[in-house]
Amino acid sequence: MSAATSDSTPTTPTTPTTDDDDAPVDADPGPPALTPASSEEIPELREEIDAIDAELLRLIQRRTEISQRIGLTRMAAGGPRIVYNREMQVLARFRDLGAEGRELGMLLLRLGRGRLGGRR
Numbered sequence: 429m430s431a432a433t434s435d436s437t438p439t440t441p442t443t444p445t446t447d448d449d450d451a452p453v454d455a456d457p458g459p460p461a462l463t464p465a466s467s468e469e470i471p472e473l474r475e476e477i478d479a480i481d482a483e484l485l486r487l488i489q490r491r492t493e494i495s496q497r498i499g500l501t502r503m504a505a506g507g508p509r510i511v512y513n514r515e516m517q518v519l520a521r522f523r524d525l526g527a528e529g530r531e532l533g534m535l536l537l538r539l540g541r542g543r544l545g546g547r548r
């Protein structure tokens with residue numbers, strides 16, 4: 429019996445796909461591999477770190493102010509000091525940074541709670 433006979437049921441051709449490899453097409457390639465800096469680059473890289481730290485400080489101060497204002501508003505209305513599910517959302521953002529990311533998120537939340545938090 430031959431599949432090439434004229435009365436055989438035609439088979440549906442397999443549509444070629446480009447994404448049937450083992451690796452998913454949208455696989456996260458992860459962080460780029462780090463290469464060491466040359467000693468000549470270090471002063472410039474440190475300048476960049478200094479600028480980043482200054483910006484982080486400004487943003488953290490702004491975040492703290494906003495968070496404390498929200499807390500004051502909530503507590504003035506007789507609400508809770510802490511909104512647990514909101515804090516879980518905040519901490520989830522830092523998950524990519526691992527255990528230290530969680531600590532960083534916790535520190536931001538503690539700053540925001542300020543004296544309202546009572547555990548400082």
Ligand SMILES: O=C(O)C(=O)C[C@]1(C(=O)O)C=C[C@@H](O)C=C1
Pocket residue numbers: 495498499509510511512514515518536537540541
């Ligand atoms: O989003 C709020 O409701 C806040 O009070 C801000 C904030 C925060 O710093 O992100 C602070 C305390 C709450 O427990 C939850 C979140």
